[in-house]
Amino acid sequence: MKMPRKITFTVNGVKKQVEVKDNELLADVLRDKLQLTGVKQACWRGECGLCTVLLNGKPVKSCLILAVEANGAEIVTSEGLMEGDKLSHLQKSFVENGALQCGFCTPAFTLVTHYLLTQKPDASEEEIREYISGLICRCGTYNEIVKAVKQASQYYKK
Ligand code: FES
Ligand code: FES
Numbered sequence: 623m624k625m626p627r628k629i630t631f632t633v634n635g636v637k638k639q640v641e642v643k644d645n646e647l648l649a650d651v652l653r654d655k656l657q658l659t660g661v662k663q664a665c666w667r668g669e670c671g672l673c674t675v676l677l678n679g680k681p682v683k684s685c686l687i688l689a690v691e692a693n694g695a696e697i698v699t700s701e702g703l704m705e706g707d708k709l710s711h712l713q714k715s716f717v718e719n720g721a722l723q724c725g726f727c728t729p730a731f732t733l734v735t736h737y738l739l740t741q742k743p744d745a746s747e748e749e750i751r752e753y754i755s756g757l758i759c760r761c762g763t764y765n766e767i768v769k770a771v772k773q774a775s776q777y778y779k780k
Contacts, residue, residue: 624643624644626641626642626643627641627642627644627690628640628641628642629642629689629690629692629693629694630693630694631692631693631694631695631696631697632695632696632697633652633656633658633697633698633699633702634658634697634698634699634701634702635702638656640655640656640689642655642689642690644688644690645688646688646689646690647666647684647685647687647688647689648675648677648684648685648687648688648689648691648692648697649661649663649666649673649675649684649685649687650663650689651689652675652684652697652699658699658701660699660700660701660729661673661675661684661699661700661729662726662727662729662730663685664726664758665685666685667685667686668683668685668686669758670727670757670758671683671730671734671756671757671758672726672727672729672730672757672758673685673730674729674730674733674734674757675697675698675699675733676696676697676698676699676702676733676737677692677695677696677697678695678696679696679737680737681733681734681737698733699729699733700713700728700729700730700732700733703732703733703736710732710736711774711777712732712735712736712739712770712771712774712777713732714774715770715771715773715774716728716731716732716767716770718770718773719766719767719769719770719773720763720766721763721766721767721769721770722761722763722766723761723763724760724761726760727757727758727759727760727761730757731754731757731759731767734753734754734756734757735750735753735754735767735770735771735774738750738753738771739771739774739775739778740778743775743778743779743780744775744779745771745775747768747772750767750768750771750772751764751768754767754768
């Protein structure tokens with residue numbers, strides 16, 4: 623049996639070294655070894671999108687990536703969107719617009735829409751809907767999520 627190996631990556635701006643097995647998923651390592659519980663898992667096969675993190679700046683489903691593949695990478699989880707101990711403008715907009723019920727999907731939606739707004743702060747409603755279409759909210763808060771993203775977009779405009 624292969625021995626675990628050490629990998630190093632930067633998570634939410636902090637360098638971390640962890641021991642992982644070759645077959646360990648990035649999602650499991652972030653949740654179980656680094657206690658970043660904003661990384662949710664519902665399907666473990668790339669369908670729900672709830673395990674999304676930013677890997678080298680782009681959204682990826684961390685249940686489809688081996689932890690060893692993230693060696694040397696920069697990772698941001700929803701915890702990393704916070705501004706110190708305060709919610710970011712985007713996260714606050716989710717709260718203010720009722721864009722969450724159980725909140726299980728919220729970390730992934732905030733990460734994905736944060737990425738969208740950094741790329742396209744003037745994204746239209748249709749573009750926002752298209753962009754979040756790969757994520758599943760079982761509580762059905764899609765309309766409120768779109769409103770929250772529209773409200774927060776002002777903070778991404780230069
Ligand atoms: S747990 Fe990764 S896409 Fe569902
Ligand atoms: S708010 Fe419950 S799954 Fe989205």
